[in-house]
Amino acid sequence: MFDINFIREEFPITKKCFNVYGSETPRNLIYLDHGASTHPCQRVLNKYIDFIKNYYANVHRGRHFLSMISTELFDRVYETIFNFIKADKNENAIILTSNTTTALDMVACFMQGTDGITLVSLMEHHSNDLPHRHRGKVLHFGVNPDGTLGMADLEQKLKSNKVKLVAVTGASNVTGFLVDIHKIAKLAHENGARILVDAAQLLAHKQIDVKPNSDPGHIDFFAAAGHKAYAPFGSAFLFGPREILDRAVPYVPGGGTVMFVSEDDYVYANSPERHQGGTPNIAGAIALAESLSFLSTIGMDNVREHEIELTEYALKRLKEIPDINVLGSIPSRNRLGVITFNIGDLNNGLVANILNNEGAIATRNGRFCAHPYLSFLMGREDSAEIIRRLKNGEKFDIGGAVRISFGLYNTIEEVDYVIDMLKMIANRKWKADYEKSDVYFNCKDVVLSAS
Numbered sequence: 001m002f003d004i005n006f007i008r009e010e011f012p013i014t015k016k017c018f019n020v021y022g023s024e025t026p027r028n029l030i031y032l033d034h035g036a037s038t039h040p041c042q043r044v045l046n047k048y049i050d051f052i053k054n055y056y057a058n059v060h061r062g063r064h065f066l067s068m069i070s071t072e073l074f075d076r077v078y079e080t081i082f083n084f085i086k087a088d089k090n091e092n093a094i095i096l097t098s099n100t101t102t103a104l105d106m107v108a109c110f111m112q113g114t115d116g117i118t119l120v121s122l123m124e125h126h127s128n129d130l131p132h133r134h135r136g137k138v139l140h141f142g143v144n145p146d147g148t149l150g151m152a153d154l155e156q157k158l159k160s161n162k163v164k165l166v167a168v169t170g171a172s173n174v175t176g177f178l179v180d181i182h183k184i185a186k187l188a189h190e191n192g193a194r195i196l197v198d199a200a201q202l203l204a205h206k207q208i209d210v211k212p213n214s215d216p217g218h219i220d221f222f223a224a225a226g227h228k229a230y231a232p233f234g235s236a237f238l239f240g241p242r243e244i245l246d247r248a249v250p251y252v253p254g255g256g257t258v259m260f261v262s263e264d265d266y267v268y269a270n271s272p273e274r275h276q277g278g279t280p281n282i283a284g285a286i287a288l289a290e291s292l293s294f295l296s297t298i299g300m301d302n303v304r305e306h307e308i309e310l311t312e313y314a315l316k317r318l319k320e321i322p323d324i325n326v327l328g329s330i331p332s333r334n335r336l337g338v339i340t341f342n343i344g345d346l347n348n349g350l351v352a353n354i355l356n357n358e359g360a361i362a363t364r365n366g367r368f369c370a371h372p373y374l375s376f377l378m379g380r381e382d383s384a385e386i387i388r389r390l391k392n393g394e395k396f397d398i399g400g401a402v403r404i405s406f407g408l409y410n411t412i413e414e415v416d417y418v419i420d421m422l423k424m425i426a427n428r429k430w431k432a433d434y435e436k437s438d439v440y441f442n443c444k445d446v447v448l449s450a451s
C-alpha cells in the first residue's frame with residue numbers, strides 16, 4: 001500500500017522551508033527536481049551514518065573486525081542490486097561506479113574493439129551519446145514529432161548497417177517517455193547487436209526486469225545511479241554480461257583489480273574487481289542498496305501508480321495555463337512524471353527563478369543535457385548556428401525549457417500550488433523585479449550545521 005503520509009515522514013527534506021519574496025512566512029519547499037537528484041530518506045541516512053560511525057574501514061583482505069564487517073556489508077550490495085533488477089548473477093556482473101555517466105562510458109569502452117557501429121537515439125542524455133561518439137562510429141536514430149522513439153528508423157538502421165550496440169535510454173529525462181526496452185533488445189539481438197539501457201531515470205520509478213540472458217528481449221547492459229534513486233551522490237552501477245566484462249581491459253587498472261603482479265607481468269581479476277580500481281565508495285554503495293530495499297518495501301508498482309496519478313493530474317491542469325507548450329504529447333501511462341514546458345515566449349530561466357523565489361518550487365531549466373532532443377521538440381533548426389557562434393567564442397543564452405519531475409513524496413496539493421504559480425506567471429503578475437539582482441537568494445549566508 002502507498003501511504004503518502006508515511007513516505008513524507010521518511011524524507012526530512014519535506015520539512016524544509018525557505019523565505020520567499022513578498023511573503024512574511026516561509027514556504028514549505030516543493031521539490032520537483034527528482035529528475036536531477038533525489039533526496040535520501042531517513043532510513044538510508046541512518047544506514048549511511050551508522051556505517052560511517054561504527055564500521056568505517058576499507059573492504060577486502062583486512063582481518064580486523066571493522067574491515068570484515070565493512071566487506072560483508074559491501075559485498076551484500078551486489079546481491080541487492082541483482083535482485084532489484086531481477087538479474088541472473090551467474091552469467092553477469094555488477095560493477096560499482098561513481099555515476100551513470102561512468103557506467104555508460106565503460107560500455108562504450110568495452111565495446112570499442114568490437115566490429116560495427118553504435119546506434120544512439122536522438123532522445124539520449126549526452127551521457128549516453130558523447131561517450132559513444134568518442135570511442136567509435138555512431139549513427140543516430142530518430143524521434144517522432146510527438147516525442148516518442150522512431151522505431152521504424154531504428155529497425156531500418158539496424159538492418160542496413162553492421163551494428164554492435166544500440167544505446168538507448170529507459171526513459172527520457174525531458175519528456176519522461178518510457179521506452180519499450182525489451183522490444184528494442186529483441187530487435188537488436190535479431191540483428192546481431194547488443195543493447196545498452198541508460199536507466200538513470202528509470203531505476204526508481206518502475207519495476208525493472210532485465211530478463212535471463214537466454215531471453216531474446218533481455219538487456220545486455222544496464223546503467224543507473226543511486227542519486228536519482230533516493231541514495232546519496234557518488235554511487236552507481238553497471239550491469240553486464242561476464243563474457244564481455246571479464247575479458248575487457250580493466251577500465252581503471254590499479255589496486256584491487258589484479259590477482260597477482262610480477263615485475264614484468266600481471267593477472268587481472270574477474271569482474272567486478274577487474275574494473276573497480278582503487279577504494280570504492282563503500283558507504284555510498286551500502287546506502288544505495290538500502291534505498292533499493294526501501295523502494296522494494298513500498299513496492300515498485302505502487303511507486304509507479306502514484307507517479308501516474310500525479311502526472312495525469314498535472315498534465316490535465318497544465319492545460320489551464322495560458323500559452324503553455326508542453327514538449328511532446330505522451331500520455332501518462334507511457335511516461336514517467338517528467339514534464340517539460342515553456343510559457344509563451346517567457347525565458348525558461350525567468351520562469352524557474354520566479355517559481356523558486358516566490359513559491360519555493362524547485363524545478364530545472366535549460367536544455368537538460370539532451371540538446372538534440374530538445375532542439376527537435378522545440379522545433380528549432382538553429383543547432384548549426386548555435387555551434388558556429390559558440391565556436392566563435394560568443395556568450396549567449398542557448399534557450400531551453402522548464403522541467404518538473406515528480407518523486408515519491410510529491411502530492412496533488414503540491415501540483416495545485418504549482419498550477420496557481422504558473423497561472424500567475426503566465427499572467428505576468430510576479431512580485432519581484434527580476435532585472436534587479438537583489439531578489440536572488442544569497443547562498444553565501446548558508447552555514448551547514450555540524451551538530
Ligand SMILES: Cc1ncc(COP(=O)(O)O)c(C=O)c1O
Pocket residue numbers: 035036099100101102125127128169171172173198200201225236
Ligand atoms: C537519462 C540520463 N542519463 C544519464 C544521466 C547522467 O547521470 P549521472 O549524473 O548519474 O552521471 C542523467 C542525469 O541527469 C540522465 O537523466
